[in-house]
Amino acid sequence: xxxxxxxxMGSGKTAYLLACSKEEIKLLFGIVKNAxxxxxxxxxxxxxxxxxxxxxxxxxxxxxxxx
Numbered sequence: 001x002x003x004x005x006x007x008x009m010g011s012g013k014t015a016y017l018l019a020c021s022k023e024e025i026k027l028l029f030g031i032v033k034n035a036x037x038x039x040x041x042x043x044x045x046x047x048x049x050x051x052x053x054x055x056x057x058x059x060x061x062x063x064x065x066x067x
Contacts, residue, residue, distance in 0.1 A: 022059055029056055
């Protein structure tokens with residue numbers, strides 16, 4: 001499922017999901033999560049993992065609204 005959706009994150013920042021499927025986001029999240037395990041001292045990876053986790057949560061809401 002491809003879509004374009006504007007979402008407001010919990011921090012109040014606006015994010016745009018453009019032509020990206022739920023499966024693609026989950027794949028990217030898995031890659032970042034796995035990299036974080038191998039490089040626990042990398043703060044940027046930690047931030048990215050949290051950011052992608054928040055995007056996945058918001059994406060779940062978007063899919064629930066579409067059903």
